[in-house]
Each structure stands twice: as C-alpha cells, then as structure tokens.
Amino acid sequence: MFAFDGGYDPGQASHTVLLELRRTIERHPAVQHASGEPPGQFIRVVATLDPAILGSEADEGTLTLRWYAGETADADPEFAFHYSESSNFDCGWHHEPNPHVDGWAHYQERLSAGNEYEYEAVSFDSLQPVPLLWGILDRLETRLTDR
Amino acid sequence: MTDESGAELWKEHQSAFDRVRAVAITVSEPKPADWIAEQAHVAGNTARDHLQRLVEMNVLRTTTGGTATQYEPDPLYTRMQALRDLLDNRTRDDLLELRGDLQEQVEEWQTEYDADSPSDLRKQAAHTDTAETTREMRQTANDWDILAYRLQLVEDAIEHYSDYAGSTPAPA
Numbered sequence: 001m002f003a004f005d006g007g008y009d010p011g012q013a014s015h016t017v018l019l020e021l022r023r024t025i026e027r028h029p030a031v032q033h034a035s036g037e038p039p040g041q042f043i044r045v046v047a048t049l050d051p052a053i054l055g056s057e058a059d060e061g062t063l064t065l066r067w068y069a070g071e072t073a074d075a076d077p078e079f080a081f082h083y084s085e086s087s088n089f090d091c092g093w094h095h096e097p098n099p100h101v102d103g104w105a106h107y108q109e110r111l112s113a114g115n116e117y118e119y120e121a122v123s124f125d126s127l128q129p130v131p132l133l134w135g136i137l138d139r140l141e142t143r144l145t146d147r
Numbered sequence: 148m149t150d151e152s153g154a155e156l157w158k159e160h161q162s163a164f165d166r167v168r169a170v171a172i173t174v175s176e177p178k179p180a181d182w183i184a185e186q187a188h189v190a191g192n193t194a195r196d197h198l199q200r201l202v203e204m205n206v207l208r209t210t211t212g213g214t215a216t217q218y219e220p221d222p223l224y225t226r227m228q229a230l231r232d233l234l235d236n237r238t239r240d241d242l243l244e245l246r247g248d249l250q251e252q253v254e255e256w257q258t259e260y261d262a263d264s265p266s267d268l269r270k271q272a273a274h275t276d277t278a279e280t281t282r283e284m285r286q287t288a289n290d291w292d293i294l295a296y297r298l299q300l301v302e303d304a305i306e307h308y309s310d311y312a313g314s315t316p317a318p319a
Contacts, residue, residue, distance in 0.1 A: 008175070009296060010289075010292045011292040011293045011294070011295050011296025011297070012225065012226075012296045013175050014289070014292065014293050014296075015229060015293055015296050015297065016172065016173060016220065016225050016228075016229070017173045018293075019228065019229060019232060020169055020172055020173050023169075024161070024169055027160040027161055028156075028160060029160070036232075040245040040248060040249075041248070041249065041252070041294060041297060042293070042297060043290045043293045043294060043297075066286075066289075068289035068292070068293070069175050070175065071266070071269070073175045073176045074175070074176060077175075078285075078289060096282070096285075096286075097281070097282065097285065098278070098282065099278035126186060128170055128173065128174075128186050129173050130157075130166070130169040130170060130173060131153070131154070131157065131170065131186055131187070131188075134153040134154065134156050134157035135153030135154070136153070137153065137156060138152045138153035138155075138156050139153070
C-alpha cells in the first residue's frame with residue numbers, strides 16, 4: 001500500500017485492511033453488527049455475533065480483530081482474531097511474536113477468565129486478511145460445535 | 148488443518164467480484180492477476196475481467212515493470228474511502244473533538260514510554276525484561292502507527308469539511 005508520496009505507510013495499510021475486514025465480516029450470517037473500536041479511533045474491529053449460529057449455547061459472543069500490516073511492505077502481518085463469549089470461554093487465532101510456540105501462528109484458548117491459556121502452534125493457508133477471516137470463522141464454528 | 152471449508156463459506160456469501168476486490172484492495176505490494184485469482188478462489192480469466200473493471204473504476208491501478216501486469220489499490224481511492232467512513236454521521240465539531248482525543252492518546256504513549264514515535268517504541272520493546280512487556284509495547288507501537296494515520300485523516304477532514312460534506316446542514 002503506497003501513500004501519496006510513494007512511500008509505504010503501515011498505518012494506512014493496516015487501516016485499509018481493518019475497514020475491509022469490517023465490511024466483509026458483516027456478510028457472515030452469525031454477525032449482527034461490526035464496528036471500529038475504540039469509537040473514532042478504529043484500531044480494531046469488534047463484531048457482535050449470535051453464538052447459536054456458530055453452534056454455541058452462550059447468549060452473547062464477540063469477535064475482536066486486530067491487524068497490523070507490518071513495518072515494511074514485504075513484512076509479515078501481525079494479527080489476532082479473538083473470540084469471547086458470555087460463558088467466559090475465549091479463544092483466538094493469532095500471528096505475532098510470542099513466547100509460547102515456535103513461530104508466530106498459534107491458537108490459544110481458556111475455558112474461563114480464571115484459567116491459564118493453552119497454546120497450540122497452527123498454520124494458515126493464507127496471510128491475506130479476507131481469505132484468512134473466512135478460514136478462521138470456519139475454524140471457530142468447528143471449535144464451538146465440537147466443544 | 149486447511150481452510151478449504153472457509154473458502155466454501157466465503158464463496159457462499161460473497162460474489163467472485165467482491166472476493167477479487169477484497170483481496171486486491173488489501174495487498175501491501177502490487178500483485179499479478181494469477182496470484183489474486185488464487186487468493187480469491189476464482190478462475191484466472193474471471194479475476195482479470197474483474198481487475199480490469201476495478202481499474203476502470205479507479206479502485207485499483209496497475210504498475211509497470213516485470214513481465215505480468217501487477218495490481219495495487221489506488222491510493223486516492225483508499226484515502227477517499229477512509230475519509231468517507233470517517234465523515235459519515237460526524238459533524239465538524241465531532242471531528243474537532245476526535246482530533247483532541249487522538250492527540251491526547253498519542254501524548255499519553257509518548258509520556259508513558261518516553262518515546263517519540265512508534266519505531267522508537269519498537270526499538271525499546273526489543274530490550275525489555277519480559278516477553279509480555281515486549282508484546283505489549285510492540286502492540287502499542289502498532290496501534291500508534293494506525294492512530295497516526297487516523298489523525299492525518301481527521302486533519303484532512305476538518306480542513307476540507309465543507310468540500311467533503313457539501314452544503315447540507317449538519318445533523319442535529
């Protein structure tokens with residue numbers, strides 16, 4: 001993503017992705033509403049979900065999306081797609097430096113807010129934001145249904 | 148685990164055109180049509196048709212050099228789209244208030260970390276005592292980069308408010 005002066009602007013590249021993720025996620029049948037948060041600042045997207053459509057018995061669920069396109073145009077993105085629900089269960093697919101697994105890509109979950117997270121290395125078919133989003137929505141449904 | 152069924156879900160809810168658009172508008176570097184086709188789960192010729200249309204709509208632009216035509220978002224379109232989103236349902240006063248909030252947040256980070264910029268903060272993050280602190284500082288640096296761009300947009304929207312918003316009265 002090139003800024004007007006021809007240079008790469010990580011803020012612009014990331015913001016563009018966040019706008020597109022918000023637009024796209026609203027197409028998923030479980031998503032009731034998605035907005036840029038905090039209000040006006042828009043450094044992440046928060047989507048309100050209907051957990052029943054994803055196979056969960058919880059009353060409420062939210063999916064929070066963070067995306068950073070990388071300091072340079074050819075750097076790997078840093079991101080997190082993190083789900084939490086009113087039952088206190090939460091889980092997420094992250095791609096960022098971390099001390100828990102080799103490499104950046106991992107899945108983490110905990111059964112309740114008092115529990116420690118469990119981490120597992122994963123791989124993603126694509127690091128492109130929109131295909132990745134749909135892949136993760138599908139993994140989330142599988143996880144919630146199999147629980 | 149593969150994301151094949153994620154692709155099925157995507158195809159069910161977004162058209163081929165939408166998928167090509169969504170991939171092409173979010174690339175960090177120019178990409179050829181075949182690469183975009185693969186990511187968007189459409190045939191190469193379909194992608195080329197849609198990409199051509201997106202270029203005509205000024206959503207994308209092509210770059211020269213290399214053997215194949217490469218596509219990237221048109222920076223003017225990207226900026227206009229972000230401005231439009233920012234201006235929706237906001238008066239000039241709302242934008243002035245938002246500018247204040249954004250500036251305040253940046254000043255908080257500058258003071259908290261004694262850092263001038265996101266890259267300065269990233270340098271500091273490399274030399275902390277715990278992995279958790281490093282993670283938090285890197286994440287703040289990422290947020291800061293996004294906020295800095297956001298602040299530029301708000302400045303632009305305030306400066307050109309009457310041009311962008313037109314002469315319609317501001318909502319009460």
